Amino acid sequence: MSALLEARGLRKEFPVQRGVLRRTTGRVRAVAGVDIALEAGECFGLVGESGSGKTTLGRCLLRLIEPTAGELRFRGEELLGLKPRELRRRRRWLQMIFQDPYGSLNPRMSVGRILSEPLEVHGTVPRAQRSRRVAELLTLVGLPAEAADRYPHEFSGGQRQRIGVARAVAPEPALIVADEPVSALDVSVRAQIVNLLADLQQRLGLTLLFIAHDLAVVEQIADRVGVMYLGRIVELAPVAELFARPLHPYTVSLLSAVPVPEPARTRQRILLPGEPPSPLDPPSGCAFHPRCPIARPRCAEEEPPLAAAGPGRLVACHYPGELEAPPAAGTF
Amino acid sequence: MAFPAGQGWLPVVRDVSFEVRPGEFLGLVGESGSGKTLTGLAVLRLLPAGARITGGTIELEGRDLGSLSESEMREVRGARVAMVFQEPMTALNPVFTVGFQIAEAVRAHRRLSRREAREAAAELLEMVAIPAAEQRLRDYPHQLSGGQRQRVMLAIALASRPRLLIADEPTTAVDVTVQAQLLDLLERLRDELGLAVLLITHDLAVVAETCDRVVVLYAGQVVEEATVERLFAAPAHPYTRGLLGAVPRLGRPAPRGRLPAIPGQVPDPWRLPPGCPFHPRCPEAMEECGRREPPFYPLAAGGGARCLLHDEARRAEEGR
Numbered sequence: 001m002s003a004l005l006e007a008r009g010l011r012k013e014f015p016v017q018r019g020v021l022r023r024t025t026g027r028v029r030a031v032a033g034v035d036i037a038l039e040a041g042e043c044f045g046l047v048g049e050s051g052s053g054k055t056t057l058g059r060c061l062l063r064l065i066e067p068t069a070g071e072l073r074f075r076g077e078e079l080l081g082l083k084p085r086e087l088r089r090r091r092r093w094l095q096m097i098f099q100d101p102y103g104s105l106n107p108r109m110s111v112g113r114i115l116s117e118p119l120e121v122h123g124t125v126p127r128a129q130r131s132r133r134v135a136e137l138l139t140l141v142g143l144p145a146e147a148a149d150r151y152p153h154e155f156s157g158g159q160r161q162r163i164g165v166a167r168a169v170a171p172e173p174a175l176i177v178a179d180e181p182v183s184a185l186d187v188s189v190r191a192q193i194v195n196l197l198a199d200l201q202q203r204l205g206l207t208l209l210f211i212a213h214d215l216a217v218v219e220q221i222a223d224r225v226g227v228m229y230l231g232r233i234v235e236l237a238p239v240a241e242l243f244a245r246p247l248h249p250y251t252v253s254l255l256s257a258v259p260v261p262e263p264a265r266t267r268q269r270i271l272l273p274g275e276p277p278s279p280l281d282p283p284s285g286c287a288f289h290p291r292c293p294i295a296r297p298r299c300a301e302e303e304p305p306l307a308a309a310g311p312g313r314l315v316a317c318h319y320p321g322e323l324e325a326p327p328a329a330g331t332f
Numbered sequence: 333m334a335f336p337a338g339q340g341w342l343p344v345v346r347d348v349s350f351e352v353r354p355g356e357f358l359g360l361v362g363e364s365g366s367g368k369t370l371t372g373l374a375v376l377r378l379l380p381a382g383a384r385i386t387g388g389t390i391e392l393e394g395r396d397l398g399s400l401s402e403s404e405m406r407e408v409r410g411a412r413v414a415m416v417f418q419e420p421m422t423a424l425n426p427v428f429t430v431g432f433q434i435a436e437a438v439r440a441h442r443r444l445s446r447r448e449a450r451e452a453a454a455e456l457l458e459m460v461a462i463p464a465a466e467q468r469l470r471d472y473p474h475q476l477s478g479g480q481r482q483r484v485m486l487a488i489a490l491a492s493r494p495r496l497l498i499a500d501e502p503t504t505a506v507d508v509t510v511q512a513q514l515l516d517l518l519e520r521l522r523d524e525l526g527l528a529v530l531l532i533t534h535d536l537a538v539v540a541e542t543c544d545r546v547v548v549l550y551a552g553q554v555v556e557e558a559t560v561e562r563l564f565a566a567p568a569h570p571y572t573r574g575l576l577g578a579v580p581r582l583g584r585p586a587p588r589g590r591l592p593a594i595p596g597q598v599p600d601p602w603r604l605p606p607g608c609p610f611h612p613r614c615p616e617a618m619e620e621c622g623r624r625e626p627p628f629y630p631l632a633a634g635g636g637a638r639c640l641l642h643d644e645a646r647r648a649e650e651g652r
Binding site for chain 1: 363364477478479480507508509510511512513515516534535536537538539540541560561564574575576578579580581582583585586590591592593594595597598613
């Protein structure tokens with residue numbers, strides 16, 4: 001396998017401005033040096049809590065926002081130096097699905113218009129065939145072809161997200177970044193959209209970057225998972241291994257905090273003290289050390305690099321694997 | 333409960349009955365539009381503009397809340413029943429300090445001097461496990477994190493020592509590690525204060541971990557009621573079964589990567605299907621379900637379900 005999209009040392013800083021004169025008084029490091037390579041045809045799950053930088057990273061990877069530093073290669077070609085016009089020509093390969101199916105569809109455009117616009121912009125389908133392609137796209141995402149004549153407000157949240165998916169696959173992209181695509185949906189509809197994305201990813205041979213805070217959903221759909229904390233990837237592993245044997249104490253605690261719909265299974269949660277620190281003022285050394293149950297003096301001084309930890313696994317911790325997952329008593 | 337609609341009334345909560353016992357965690361589970369939040373508000377007689385309770389009674393410690401005057405009701409709110417909301421940022425006043433807002437709640441129910449109220453406020457903040465409580469009293473809501481704001485809301489709710497706490501999606505807006513802290517805190521408060529909690533949520537996993545009993549709502553009706561153990565071991569309503577199947581479980585992904593999804597969408601209250609409102613999405617729907625609205629059948633295993641599958645007469649006939 002070769003990397004479809006590869007980022008090295010990717011950083012994104014936002015200036016913090018204060019006062020009437022909007023003087024820059026500091027910098028928020030939203031993405032603080034990330035190396036990531038997405039393989040063609042895989043689903044990569046990116047998890048983390050709010051403020052971990054997962055959304056910013058997703059947008060930087062598509063150059064929807066400009067990274068502050070780093071390299072970003074798509075099919076071996078550097079994207080960061082490209083002029084807007086050149087970048088626009090690559091856009092058809094790089095698409096996005098947004099979290100909010102209400103805010104991300106233009107309410108004044110019919111669904112047919114929403115779906116034929118990308119075909120027109122990227123010139124992938126001649127005018128005469130566009131309405132047929134729109135009907136195909138609607139069928140592909142499980143909507144009736146008549147939906148083309150209706151407007152977004154006539155649809156429920158789940159149906160709107162289907163439209164968002166159809167728009168993303170319309171120009172036949174190679175990579176789709178889906179940013180929390182199901183978190184705004186009802187539980188009973190969420191499973192439909194997760195299944196749809198998994199189906200399309202396989203049928204169309206798409207590479208999918210699935211950003212979510214819901215670990216159970218990511219376990220369901222991803223091949224590999226990266227865990228972010230304060231702008232960095234702290235652990236990366238194939239999905240089964242990450243969930244069976246997490247190595248970073250943050251991953252261990254995160255997994256233990258997820259409630260499980262099984263009342264007979266009384267687990268012990270690892271209660272992390274406090275909340276994720278502000279990216280405005282990150283802690284010294286390992287960013288997780290103030291909350292880490294096994295932190296030692298070295299952790300406050302030295303930042304652990306993201307290093308190999310077995311086949312296909314990376315972890316950024318001085319003492320990986322030392323924090324054991326709490327036992328699940330009464331598992332049936 | 334109904335909203336005015338055209339010439340008549342649009343019912344949004346229909347014949348919902350349940351009870352919460354002292355020291356109990358009752359989960360009120362439903363998706364958007366199920367009427368779970370409105371049910372919670374109705375307990376406090378806090379209705380959205382225009383809405384009306386068109387029937388039924390609400391009793392608190394044996395007292396009929398429906399017969400109380402508005403000023404008597406104000407005594408009940410806070411003093412006996414308190415509520416916390418999903419979004420603590422909009423529920424807190426941004427221009428007053430946290431200490432002022434908690435002290436205000438304390439003084440609304442107890443005759444205390446300013447100084448005493450401030451001390452009580454610090455105690456409350458300690459109770460909800462906010463570190464350095466004395467200093468936090470001087471903070472404004474925007475200076476706190478999401479989890480801390482939710483704790484401040486809890487402190488305000490607890491200021492008058494209520495017997496029942498209505499918590500509407502209290503952990504939906506926070507991260508999972510913070511959610512674990514908040515759920516732990518709620519359980520501790522139940523143990524220490526004997527607080528009863530009506531937990532309104534869409535998250536069955538949260539219910540499994542915290543609640544004693546569950547009421548499942550769909551389209552404004554109770555479709556199932558059960559102890560948590562019974563609900564998860566033997567769900568009686570097809571909707572409950574569908575919901576449980578559609579929630580991915582950590583540590584055991586669904587086979588071949590496909591979650592058993594419930595087809596279709598949650599219906600609009602003004603376009604409810606005839607008969608059982610769930611029948612168009614129900615994998616076990618029978619011809620009769622589209623014609624007859626099922627009553628609530630009590631079950632031998634405890635609780636009950638609103639589904640014709642549990643109609644004894646029907647089942648006897650089928651057996652013949």
